Amino acid sequence: MAGDPPARERPKRLLVLGAGPAQLGLLEAARERGIEVIALDRDPAAPGFRLADKRALVSVEDEPAVERLALAEQVDGVIAPGIDWPVGIAARVARRLGVAHPISPETAVLATSKMRQRERFAEAGVPQPRSRVCRDLAEATAAVAELGYPCVLKAPDRQGQKGLALVRAPEELPAAVELALAAARTPVCLVEEAVPGREVTVVAFSSAGRFVPLVVTDRVLADPPAFGVALAHVWRSEHEVEGAVAAARSAAEALGVEDGPTYTQVLLSPDGPRVGELAARLGGGHDAELCHAAVGVDLNGLALAAALGEQPGAFEPLPRVGGAVTRFLVAPEGRLEDVEGLDEARALEGIVAVRSYREPGFVFGPLRRGGDRAGAVLAVGASREEALERAGRAAERIRFVTADAEALV
Numbered sequence: 001m002a003g004d005p006p007a008r009e010r011p012k013r014l015l016v017l018g019a020g021p022a023q024l025g026l027l028e029a030a031r032e033r034g035i036e037v038i039a040l041d042r043d044p045a046a047p048g049f050r051l052a053d054k055r056a057l058v059s060v061e062d063e064p065a066v067e068r069l070a071l072a073e074q075v076d077g078v079i080a081p082g083i084d085w086p087v088g089i090a091a092r093v094a095r096r097l098g099v100a101h102p103i104s105p106e107t108a109v110l111a112t113s114k115m116r117q118r119e120r121f122a123e124a125g126v127p128q129p130r131s132r133v134c135r136d137l138a139e140a141t142a143a144v145a146e147l148g149y150p151c152v153l154k155a156p157d158r159q160g161q162k163g164l165a166l167v168r169a170p171e172e173l174p175a176a177v178e179l180a181l182a183a184a185r186t187p188v189c190l191v192e193e194a195v196p197g198r199e200v201t202v203v204a205f206s207s208a209g210r211f212v213p214l215v216v217t218d219r220v221l222a223d224p225p226a227f228g229v230a231l232a233h234v235w236r237s238e239h240e241v242e243g244a245v246a247a248a249r250s251a252a253e254a255l256g257v258e259d260g261p262t263y264t265q266v267l268l269s270p271d272g273p274r275v276g277e278l279a280a281r282l283g284g285g286h287d288a289e290l291c292h293a294a295v296g297v298d299l300n301g302l303a304l305a306a307a308l309g310e311q312p313g314a315f316e317p318l319p320r321v322g323g324a325v326t327r328f329l330v331a332p333e334g335r336l337e338d339v340e341g342l343d344e345a346r347a348l349e350g351i352v353a354v355r356s357y358r359e360p361g362f363v364f365g366p367l368r369r370g371g372d373r374a375g376a377v378l379a380v381g382a383s384r385e386e387a388l389e390r391a392g393r394a395a396e397r398i399r400f401v402t403a404d405a406e407a408l409v
Contacts, residue, residue: 023048
């Protein structure tokens with residue numbers, strides 16, 4: 001009838017692949033915006049489930065199941081924040097459903113395969129470490145004879161340090177080859193030169209082909225055997241970052257990323273920057289939250305808009321503080337009984353967020369991969385040093401109480 005109010009539109013509906021620690025920031029941002037979220041994860045204890053409207057116990061790598069769920073829920077978008085392999089699944093499912101997506105399936109294939117990235121970067125002249133694709137120990141031995149020690153062994157289609165090893169001497173090579181081949185989805189591994197120098201991460205967002213760097217952070221890495229595991233992301237970088245930003249921009253262009261977030265690890269070698277790898281997604285270490293705290297850009301919101309086919313609107317990174325740091329927390333090995341000091345840490349000056357990833361009953365092992373970390377603290381300060389100091393004080397307040405897991409069996 002005339003004068004009746006218009007029918008209320010249903011909220012946008014988004015399928016989020018993953019509900020673990022790497023997805024928490026985006027899930028919180030979606031809830032704040034009133035987006036209806038269906039989250040899937042194979043872990044029933046995934047911490048992000050509490051932020052979802054619906055949850056599904058489905059592996060993020062089960063593409064047919066993801067597509068069936070997306071169809072059944074009539075979603076408006078699909079997103080895979082914080083984890084690599086599902087980026088391709090999200091792009092392909094979105095295309096088959098006819099919903100918007102920031103990157104094409106073709107770009108997603110390049111973004112989720114280290115081997116294909118290396119090939120594409122070589123074609124486009126993107127600076128990168130020298131590498132060789134190997135099928136067995138004999139080929140790896142020949143590759144190392146050319147590249148030299150130390151070298152890095154990788155599974156070409158895994159993330160989070162799965163199948164990753166630093167090899168310093170010939171006697172370490174057989175085990176590293178076996179590890180990489182066992183982890184790989186394809187029957188090959190990558191042998192790469194170990195580029196000397198520090199590592200930085202370029203966090204950026206592209207809109208209509210315009211690559212906008214937001215923050216460049218220093219990666220503070222754990223000691224072996226946790227090779228490649230970040231203990232902190234620190235802004236501002238201590239290093240000259242223009243070359244790293246240029247390398248990240250050329251990498252995004254080479255892969256065809258014209259819209260959406262990118263997370264690019266760059267090695268600052270004595271001979272110039274080298275692109276370690278680019279991920280066409282939000283970083284899994286709360287990089288979006290650090291970006292918002294440091295330069296005022298709501299990267300989670302931009303990623304949500306891109307996933308739902310909406311215009312991101314204007315954004316410009318402008319420093320809000322002098323320094324910001326995400327410091328990751330490591331628990332002692334054993335079965336988690338309690339986490340103490342979280343509220344005390346949150347109350348400290350300069351603390352933006354404190355996260356504990358696991359519930360009591362979870363069993364912590366040694367720190368070997370990013371997934372072994374127990375939580376994180378985000379702190380800001382008038383300088384890089386003050387932010388680091390504040391994050392350290394907060395971390396000291398937090399205690400993960402664990403018991404000997406073997407003794408409890």
